[in-house]
Amino acid sequence: xxxxxxxxxxxxxxxxxxxxxxxxxxxxxxxxxxxxxxxxxxxxxxxxxxxxxxxxxxxxxxxxxxxxxxxxxxxxxxxxxxxxxxxxxxxxxxxxxxxxxxxxxxxxxxxxxxxxxxxxxxxxxxxxxxxxxxxxxxxxxxxxxxxxxxxxxxxxxxxxxxxxxxxxxxxxxxxxxxxxxxxxxxxxxxxxxxxxxxxxxxxxxxxxxxxxxxxxxxxxxxxxxxxxxxxxxxxxxxxxxxxxxxxxxxxxxxxxxxxxxxxxxxxxxxxxxxxxxxxxxxxxxxxxxxxxxxxxxxxxxxxxxxxxxxxxxxxxxxxxxxxxxxxxxxxxxxxxxxxxxxxxxxxxxxxxxxxxxxxxxxxxxxxxxxxxxxxxxxxxxxxxxxxxxxxxxxxxxxxxxxxxxxxxxxxxxxxxxxxxxxxxxxxxxxxxxxxxxxxxxxxxxxxxxxxxxxxxxxxxxxxxxxxxxxxxxx
Ligand code: AMP
Ligand code: ZN
Numbered sequence: 001x002x003x004x005x006x007x008x009x010x011x012x013x014x015x016x017x018x019x020x021x022x023x024x025x026x027x028x029x030x031x032x033x034x035x036x037x038x039x040x041x042x043x044x045x046x047x048x049x050x051x052x053x054x055x056x057x058x059x060x061x062x063x064x065x066x067x068x069x070x071x072x073x074x075x076x077x078x079x080x081x082x083x084x085x086x087x088x089x090x091x092x093x094x095x096x097x098x099x100x101x102x103x104x105x106x107x108x109x110x111x112x113x114x115x116x117x118x119x120x121x122x123x124x125x126x127x128x129x130x131x132x133x134x135x136x137x138x139x140x141x142x143x144x145x146x147x148x149x150x151x152x153x154x155x156x157x158x159x160x161x162x163x164x165x166x167x168x169x170x171x172x173x174x175x176x177x178x179x180x181x182x183x184x185x186x187x188x189x190x191x192x193x194x195x196x197x198x199x200x201x202x203x204x205x206x207x208x209x210x211x212x213x214x215x216x217x218x219x220x221x222x223x224x225x226x227x228x229x230x231x232x233x234x235x236x237x238x239x240x241x242x243x244x245x246x247x248x249x250x251x252x253x254x255x256x257x258x259x260x261x262x263x264x265x266x267x268x269x270x271x272x273x274x275x276x277x278x279x280x281x282x283x284x285x286x287x288x289x290x291x292x293x294x295x296x297x298x299x300x301x302x303x304x305x306x307x308x309x310x311x312x313x314x315x316x317x318x319x320x321x322x323x324x325x326x327x328x329x330x331x332x333x334x335x336x337x338x339x340x341x342x343x344x345x346x347x348x349x350x351x352x353x354x355x356x357x358x359x360x361x362x363x364x365x366x367x368x369x370x371x372x373x374x375x376x377x378x379x380x381x382x383x384x385x386x387x388x389x390x391x392x393x394x395x396x397x398x399x400x401x402x403x404x405x406x407x408x409x410x411x412x413x414x415x416x417x418x419x420x421x422x423x424x425x426x427x428x429x430x431x432x433x434x435x436x437x438x439x440x441x442x443x444x445x446x447x448x449x450x451x452x453x454x455x456x457x458x459x460x461x462x463x464x465x466x467x468x469x470x471x472x473x474x
Contacts, residue, residue, distance in 0.1 A: 009270040030242035034104035035089030041276035041283035066122035071101035114303035116408035149187035151200025237267040300472030305330035323465035347393035354398035362399035
């Protein structure tokens with residue numbers, strides 16, 4: 001079995017992943033907070049986690065993967081402050097919190113499907129596990145890590161040795177500037193203590209509340225991931241994944257409470273893809289005007305062109321989104337599909353069988369290449385190398401099919417008749433774009449609209465992007 005490496009936040013180095021049980025990986029992923037559509041930044045994280053899971057599977061590991069759905073109790077801050085995201089979503093749309101959760105959970109998985117992100121075999125909404133949270137909080141009380149203050153239950157972080165170990169920073173580094181929204185909660189013994197169970201929340205109108213030994217209330221955010229992961233994946237978790245913003249405090253708190261409860265190391269490898277930003281900074285659901293898969297589709301892009309865009313860069317680098325770079329990825333992706341389609345036609349003509357030894361060699365090289373800190377862009381380079389090689393079309397296709405188990409770009413669905421079209425002469429339409437820009441400047445909306453219709457009649461749509469108007473084939 002080939003070794004897979006990635007950057008482990010816990011040790012701050014690229015490490016070979018050695019599972020607790022040989023050949024068997026347990027992997028936990030922090031799921032979405034379902035109060036809004038996922039933006040394409042969130043989905044970058046899920047795409048990279050999907051690639052990681054599929055790479056292990058291609059290399060012959062058995063992967064058991066779990067994910068939560070945050071459908072209750074996610075406050076924007078860890079003190080009893082900030083707004084409750086689910087409640088805010090429900091208010092915004094005039095629905096109940098459960099309706100909001102159901103709607104956006106479905107929307108999330110519909111987006112995942114479009115991006116060929118496999119649904120983990122175990123997906124657990126937080127609201128279905130309240131008993132587990134209560135049990136875990138009970139254990140934390142028994143072991144002396146939990147206390148009550150002002151009606152809420154808190155975790156005492158001072159009882160934990162090396163509370164900050166995942167972050168690689170000192171307490172002072174983290175508390176200054178990193179989270180401006182952490183306001184002093186006078187109930188806490190230490191400023192990093194966090195709520196395990198709310199009863200005396202300022203959110204009296206919280207819809208979803210349950211009975212507990214500490215009063216009628218609802219769980220804090222962090223407890224759900226520890227409880228769900230421990231229940232479904234056991235006490236020895238191999239990989240825990242989530243966006244980089246989760247390192248502190250979310251994953252730091254997960255480690256504190258999980259290890260306090262089980263009494264030994266919980267998870268060895270922490271996978272944290274970096275963020276996708278737009279030009280104005282980090283994308284966030286709460287900012288509004290978010291970029292979603294639907295927005296990309298409305299603008300004429302195939303969702304998988306976005307997956308290709310993500311695969312082109314390294315997960316440990318922040319990625320800046322622009323329509324210009326998405327255009328480049330989309331056209332490279334279309335060309336790739338056309339090339340694979342040509343290969344299919346060629347293979348049919350040749351009628352040869354693939355050279356399976358060669359295919360295995362390529363597969364091994366692919367796992368080695370991508371398995372070296374999840375280098376998806378070098379994986380794509382290897383794919384082009386195969387296409388350009390001297391192998392038969394059948395061998396190339398069989399190797400590409402192996403790669404696509406991980407890349408998941410639907411390459412084998414490329415249709416032979418979709419041969420690369422000769423580049424169209426678009427200069428006439430480009431001239432119309434210039435005229436339209438002039439018309440818009442002069443606020444001559446009738447002309448601008450007429451031009452849009454003319455361009456549409458020629459089979460193109462005009463997409464307005466921050467970099468100017470662009471043509472998209474309809
Ligand atoms: P949320 O639904 O807010 O809990 O986030 C879902 C996942 O997306 C988490 O793993 C976050 O860490 C991750 N995430 C949030 N913002 C971004 C971003 N701008 N780029 C990439 N991942 C993100
Ligand atoms: Zn989590």
